[in-house]
Amino acid sequence: MVLLFAQNSLSISGSVKDSIGNPIASASVAVVNQNGAGITFSTTNDKGLFKCDFQSSNENYFIKVTAIGFQLFSKTIEQKHGQHLSVMLKQTSYKLAEVTIKSNNKISLSSDTLKYSVKGFQESNDRVIGDVINRLPGIKVDENGAISYNGKRITNVYIDGDNLLDGRYKMATNNVPVGAVEQVQVIERDQPIKALNGYVSSNNVSLNIKLTDSARTMMVNSGYVGAGNKAYTGELNNLIFDKKIKAINTFKANNIGENLEAEQASLGQTFNNEISLKMPQTFLSMESENLPNMKEKYYLLNNDNSGSLNALVKLKADWGLRLNLSTLQLKRKYQYNNAVNYFLGNADTIRFNETQDNVYKLNQWHAEAQLEKNSKSIYLKNITKFEIPKWNRNGNTIQNEKGFGQSQPTNQLSISNETSVVKALGVNNILQYNGLVQYYKVEENLNITPGIQKGIVNNGIDYLSLNQQASTKNLFVNQSATFKTKFNRFVLSAAAGISYEQNQLLSNLYKTDSTNNTVLVGNQFKNDVIFDQLGLYAKISALYLLEKGSINVEASPTFSNINYTDSDRGSSNKNNYFLLNPIIEFKKILGKYSELNGRFAQQTQFGQVNDIYNGGILVNYRQFNVNNRPLPKTDITNFNVRYAYRKPIKMLFYNFIFSYDKTRQNFINSFTIDSGLTESIAIDFQNKTHQYSLSGNISKYVFPLELNFSANGSLRMQKGNSFYNEEITPFKTYQMSTGFSLRKKLLSKITISIVGDLSKSINKQESLSGIITNETANEKIKGEWLQNLSEEISYSVSYNFVSYRQSLHQPVRNQFLDLNLKFAPTHWKSFFEFQCINLMDQQNYQQINSTANQLSVYQMPLRPRTFLIKYFFTL
Structure with missing residues (x-):
């Protein structure tokens, strides 16, 4: 069993540079399957280098590389261990540059995860994160506190990826201070059971409350x-x-x-x-x-x-x-x-x-x-x-x-x-x-x-x-x-x-x-x-x-x-x-x-x-x-x-x-x-x-x-x-x-x-x-x-x-x-x-x-x- 598992372990490494050869740091690297579900994630270091390790199965995989100011790079990858990729990202130009900056400050998309910046939507009278969630574009909160995204009911609300409250997520939105949250993330096609990846086609949508670094280090x-x-x-x-x-x-x-x-x-x-x-x-x-x-x-x-x-x-x-x-x-x-x-x-x-x-x-x-x-x-x-x-x-x-x-x-x-x-x-x-x-x-x-x-x-x-x-x-x-x-x-x-x-x-x-x-x-x-x-x-x-x-x-x-x-x-x-x-x-x-x-x-x-x-x-x-x-x-x-x-x-x-x-x-x-x-x-x-x-x-x-x-x-x-x-x-x-x-x-x-x-x-x-x-x-x-x-x-x-x-x-x-x-x-x-x-x-x-x-x-x-x-x- 160990040998069988090892034969299907893939490792992909590479470098990410711009069109003139300068390394791009903090670029997001994701390996996704043919259904769009994320398999593994990584980021480039200050030299533009990255490495991704994951377990493969009998399906197609793609690598996606994104960075602010550059076009998305996407490519099919072979199921071959020890691959090395050289990725060149092309810069993106916008006619309305100031609009693009505002959007990037407020909202971004990475694979199946939509990320809202809390600071981009926060107002002075906000006390808990539920005050902000109620105003996010595409999200609606009814009078009972139930959340929906683009017309679809939210399944779970995670806190830094953890399901603390199960379906009683209003205790999170009503009590987590707005100052303790960096992002509100919408996870489309959420399928949290790792062992079922590739076996089910999920239609669930969940929220993840991503905390600030300071909130993770102290009791509030x-x-x-x-x-x-x-x-x-x-x-x-x-x-x-x-x-x-x-x-x-x-x-x-x-x-x-x-x-x-x-x-x-x-x-x-x-x-x-x-x-x-x-x-x-x-x-x-x-x-x-x-x-x-x-x-x-x-x-x-x-x-x-x-x-x-x-x-x-x-x-x-x-x-x-x-x-x-x-x-x-x-x-x-x-x-x-x-x-x-x-x-x-x-x-x-x-x-x-x-x-x-x-x-x-x-x-x-x-x-x-x-x-x-x-x-x-x-x-x-x-x-x-x-x-x-x-x-x-x-x-x-x-x-x-x-x-x-x-x-x-x-x-x-x-x-x-x-x-x-x-x-x-x-x-x-x-x-x-x-x-x-x-x-x-x-x-x-x-x-x-x-x-x-x-x-x-x-x-x-x-x-x-x-x-x-x-x-x-x-x-x-x-x-x-x-x-x-x-x-x-x-x-x-x-x-x-x-x-x-x-x-x-x-x-x-x-x-x-x-x-x-x-x-x-x-x-x-x-x-x-x-x-x-x-x-x-x-x-x-x-x-x-x-x-x-x-x-x-x-x-x-x-x-x-x-x-x-x-x-x-x-x-x-x-x-x-x-x-x-x-x-x-x-x-x-x-x-x-x-x-x-x-x-x-x-x-x-x-x-x-x-x-x-x-x-x-x-x-x-x-x-x-x-x-x-x-x-x-x-x-x-x-x-x-x-x-x-x-x-x-x-x-x-x-x-x-x-x-x-x-x-x-x-x-x-x-x-x-x-x-x-x-x-x-x-x-x-x-x-x-x-x-x-x-x-x-x-x-x-x-x-x-x-x-x-x-x-x-x-x-x-x-x-x-x-x-x-x-x-x-x-x-x-x-x-x-x-x-x-x-x-x-x-x-x-x-x-x-x-x-x-x-x-x-x-x-x-x-x-x-x-x-x-x-x-x-x-x-x-x-x-x-x-x-x-x-x-x-x-x-x-x-x-x-x-x-x-x-x-x-x-x-x-x-x-x-x-x-x-x-x-x-x-x-x-x-x-x-x-x-x-x-x-x-x-x-x-x-x-x-x-x-x-x-x-x-x-x-x-x-x-x-x-x-x-x-x-x-x-x-």
């Missing part, structure tokens, strides 16, 4: 404290970015509407794309999850506390150990009024009004440990996760002038282990193993006092309280092995695996009568269901590597055996299915700057225990759910095409995406609605839904104007069926949206930005009495003025405008004005900020939500005008 302790009118906020960060140890440790608290739960949310993807964890399913709610379409700082009444310890230790021989521990202690207040109207063709319009005043508390603990080895010959990753979220919800509700109290305690436990191993077998073969074991349970209670829906649960007689209980347990096991081999331009893959999942549901509905006796309401509200699904599957794929792209054809023949029993009703069901699940993917790099991707996929999903129970469950105070259908089966056909263009030297990025989805289901949810109750029954019905969508966006930095501009737009049409009050009615929904952002430096010390989002929805529903149509238009505009009065004093003023217009109703408008004043004494490591949120003191918010047959008017109080004085420090 920073934070702030702030107080105001009934308001407080504070945080403390401990950052370590050594070569062998990286750590981000944070402690935060506030009551000013900053959502700490969102910071710890997983925004990326799991490392193992072969298997994904199951999400715990809940049944019950207090019906108050309808949230405004605006920033949380204006409405979220919170007391949030969080702590997070994240450390990555690099061990010898490519081993690494990562630990992530976190806790959330949250308290939220929700107050709202919702007036709902259902427009039904076979009945009069149904109206009901509800008011809620609730308090939600969360006590959550999360822990995960990961051990990883990542070398060219073997890859091993084992990650164990443990999570305990405990919710305690309480509140008072008024529905149609009838008041009652609610409480909903929920306890969850989730534990899982994921393992992935990739082993090189000789030169052109690998063996891969993927395994997952997961267990979770959820205990739910919904208590309502005094009892409601007495006509259904107590023969129309008043009673004291109603208690719905639901308990679910889930075990999921998935094990598979894959063999891959490659020859010429082909990579063939064959896999075999087994999966097993068991769900169990226990639910009961209890009532307490006027004599304080607690009894079961009846067997029709009882469930004892066990659901088992055993799958035997294979996966066969053929990947053909084009000169600049790939074609992949894949099928996953699967045999599924699904059994479920209902002990209370003595019923048992057995189902067997055989599926192919084909996928065809196409990727082609067109020229230097553009890329075309296409994908066709068919997939079948089956319902689980939450879809097949036959006993009624009070899912919230006004809705009972029950099922009367066969095993739910959903067939999904998807086709999408994406064209992307990016020219970094001009800072121009744009893309277009077309997508078609067809969904076929063997059931439909039938809703029976009156003014105080909704009953949902899933019944046997061949239901089809079609959806077409077209979207695109463009981002451009205009050098002469120092203007950063971006725009996006989308069109979507969906058609299907709905079932209300014993009438099946076809519907069509049209949604159109557009958005833009402008950021312009007016003078050296003044920056102005404008962001706008406009959308319109048209909902049409056919019924026996005619066509029912609803139209809704939404508008959101934000403007910001930032000015540096001196080196020590700066301020910003931001204006937010939100408007909702629904047909036959007057527009609903909300306006917000915020002020921020910063004082940073010269030579201090600390500074002061004075903030005012909601300066105009908007006190109420109103939002109109519209569908094909429903219109609701949602109102809630806003946070009052808030003043804050904050002190930021670095230790």
Whole structure:
């Protein structure tokens, strides 16, 4: 084995000079494969000399040499050990030399990595790297903190090449100081597993936060404290970015509407794309999850506390150990009024009004440990996760002038282990193993006092309280092995695996009568269901590597055996299915700057225990759910095409995406609605839904104007069926949206930005009495003025405008004005900020939500005008 490995070790050396024979120092030298993936990198020394060593396989290789001020040199290299190359670079001349200099200072491209200079985009008020990322051309950050590049979702965010936080990368963008970062790098076609290089065609995009040299040599302790009118906020960060140890440790608290739960949310993807964890399913709610379409700082009444310890230790021989521990202690207040109207063709319009005043508390603990080895010959990753979220919800509700109290305690436990191993077998073969074991349970209670829906649960007689209980347990096991081999331009893959999942549901509905006796309401509200699904599957794929792209054809023949029993009703069901699940993917790099991707996929999903129970469950105070259908089966056909263009030297990025989805289901949810109750029954019905969508966006930095501009737009049409009050009615929904952002430096010390989002929805529903149509238009505009009065004093003023217009109703408008004043004494490591949120003191918010047959008017109080004085420090 050693001799075989040595025979395929290549060494290439050479010199890089200009046209008159002078050596070029610090030139970048890269060896890439036929798919464009980097194999090894080097730079020339002060004499222009370089050397690259790498392991070869049966594919073509190219050497690329780049240097500032010179044209790119690219050449095919022979698979011959000890080659020596003499490279001559030609100088590049530009008509607009000053524009080229600015571009090189701000952005550069090396192989598949796009590099943004932080100093080129940094502004005086930036505190963390997330402030800069949000302004980079071609990059967009949504309101949840999820990042996308040229229309494609970011998979991971690395810190100096290390994955410290996995999918919870918002803790990096929210906490790494902007002064500690040299570059933000976009890695296209990211494939971090070294042993899989040449065996997969990656379509992932990741970010790498490249740190400054000084940030790698010291521990950084920073934070702030702030107080105001009934308001407080504070945080403390401990950052370590050594070569062998990286750590981000944070402690935060506030009551000013900053959502700490969102910071710890997983925004990326799991490392193992072969298997994904199951999400715990809940049944019950207090019906108050309808949230405004605006920033949380204006409405979220919170007391949030969080702590997070994240450390990555690099061990010898490519081993690494990562630990992530976190806790959330949250308290939220929700107050709202919702007036709902259902427009039904076979009945009069149904109206009901509800008011809620609730308090939600969360006590959550999360822990995960990961051990990883990542070398060219073997890859091993084992990650164990443990999570305990405990919710305690309480509140008072008024529905149609009838008041009652609610409480909903929920306890969850989730534990899982994921393992992935990739082993090189000789030169052109690998063996891969993927395994997952997961267990979770959820205990739910919904208590309502005094009892409601007495006509259904107590023969129309008043009673004291109603208690719905639901308990679910889930075990999921998935094990598979894959063999891959490659020859010429082909990579063939064959896999075999087994999966097993068991769900169990226990639910009961209890009532307490006027004599304080607690009894079961009846067997029709009882469930004892066990659901088992055993799958035997294979996966066969053929990947053909084009000169600049790939074609992949894949099928996953699967045999599924699904059994479920209902002990209370003595019923048992057995189902067997055989599926192919084909996928065809196409990727082609067109020229230097553009890329075309296409994908066709068919997939079948089956319902689980939450879809097949036959006993009624009070899912919230006004809705009972029950099922009367066969095993739910959903067939999904998807086709999408994406064209992307990016020219970094001009800072121009744009893309277009077309997508078609067809969904076929063997059931439909039938809703029976009156003014105080909704009953949902899933019944046997061949239901089809079609959806077409077209979207695109463009981002451009205009050098002469120092203007950063971006725009996006989308069109979507969906058609299907709905079932209300014993009438099946076809519907069509049209949604159109557009958005833009402008950021312009007016003078050296003044920056102005404008962001706008406009959308319109048209909902049409056919019924026996005619066509029912609803139209809704939404508008959101934000403007910001930032000015540096001196080196020590700066301020910003931001204006937010939100408007909702629904047909036959007057527009609903909300306006917000915020002020921020910063004082940073010269030579201090600390500074002061004075903030005012909601300066105009908007006190109420109103939002109109519209569908094909429903219109609701949602109102809630806003946070009052808030003043804050904050002190930021670095230790």
